[in-house]
Amino acid sequence: MFILAIIFIAAMQQTGTYQPVGTVSQLMIDIIYPTSDDLFYIERNPPSNEHEWGLIERSALTLAESGNLLMMPGRARDQGDWIKDSKMLVDAGTAAFKAAKAKDMNAILALNDQLVASCTTCHMQYRQNYRRRPQQ
Ligand code: HEC
Numbered sequence: 001m002f003i004l005a006i007i008f009i010a011a012m013q014q015t016g017t018y019q020p021v022g023t024v025s026q027l028m029i030d031i032i033y034p035t036s037d038d039l040f041y042i043e044r045n046p047p048s049n050e051h052e053w054g055l056i057e058r059s060a061l062t063l064a065e066s067g068n069l070l071m072m073p074g075r076a077r078d079q080g081d082w083i084k085d086s087k088m089l090v091d092a093g094t095a096a097f098k099a100a101k102a103k104d105m106n107a108i109l110a111l112n113d114q115l116v117a118s119c120t121t122c123h124m125q126y127r128q129n130y131r132r133r134p135q136q
Contacts, residue, residue, distance in 0.1 A: 020074045027075075031066050032089075035059040036115060039096055042108055056108070057100040064093025067118075077126055085122035092118050 022030065038059035047053045067090035069075065076082050092115040099107035123130045 018072050018074065020072055024070070024075060027066060027069055031062060031069075032119075035063040035066070036119070039063070039108055039115065040112055042105055046105060047103070053100065053103050057097065060093055060096040060100045060108075064090055064097050067091075067093060081125055082122070085118065085125065088114075088118035088121060 036059075038056060042056065047056050067086045067088075070086040070089070071083055076086070092111055096108055096111050096115065099111065
């Protein structure tokens with residue numbers, strides 16, 4: 001009984017700290033998809049001044065941190081591969097953030113494969129019917 005109470009209180013504290021607002025699907029559509037596109041297609045409209053580089057930097061930072069949002073209690077589907085896959089996104093996003101700060105477009109393009117791998121690794125494991133939809 002005592003042990004159960006401790007577990008219960010620990011669980012309450014863990015979920016009580018965070019207040020997830022969007023679903024995983026909403027994070028994908030409103031945060032992860034648009035910000036990753038800014039990096040995947042950076043060549044279409046190459047940043048040419050401080051302001052435009054600032055926007056790329058913002059997208060990369062948002063994308064990197066979105067990996068942390070996926071790991072939050074209440075969102076993480078498990079403590080194994082889900083966490084590993086989310087960390088892949090944090091790592092790729094962090095590298096892109098550094099490249100954006102250095103205004104290095106080639107470095108961002110070179111990260112595309114790593115970034116796509118972070119999406120597809122998780123989608124193959126956790127996104128239902130993923131194989132039947134067009135690749136993303
Ligand atoms: C840690 C796991 C994980 C990572 C990393 C991840 N996704 Fe997802 N994604 C999912 C899951 C799970 C779904 C299905 C969500 C649902 O239907 O509830 C999904 C769905 C989506 C959808 C469809 C959303 C909808 O409901 O129509 C898009 C678009 C998407 N992801 C884009 C991306 C992109 C782009 C990346 C990489 C930059 C990425 N995702 C990385 C887990 C992940």
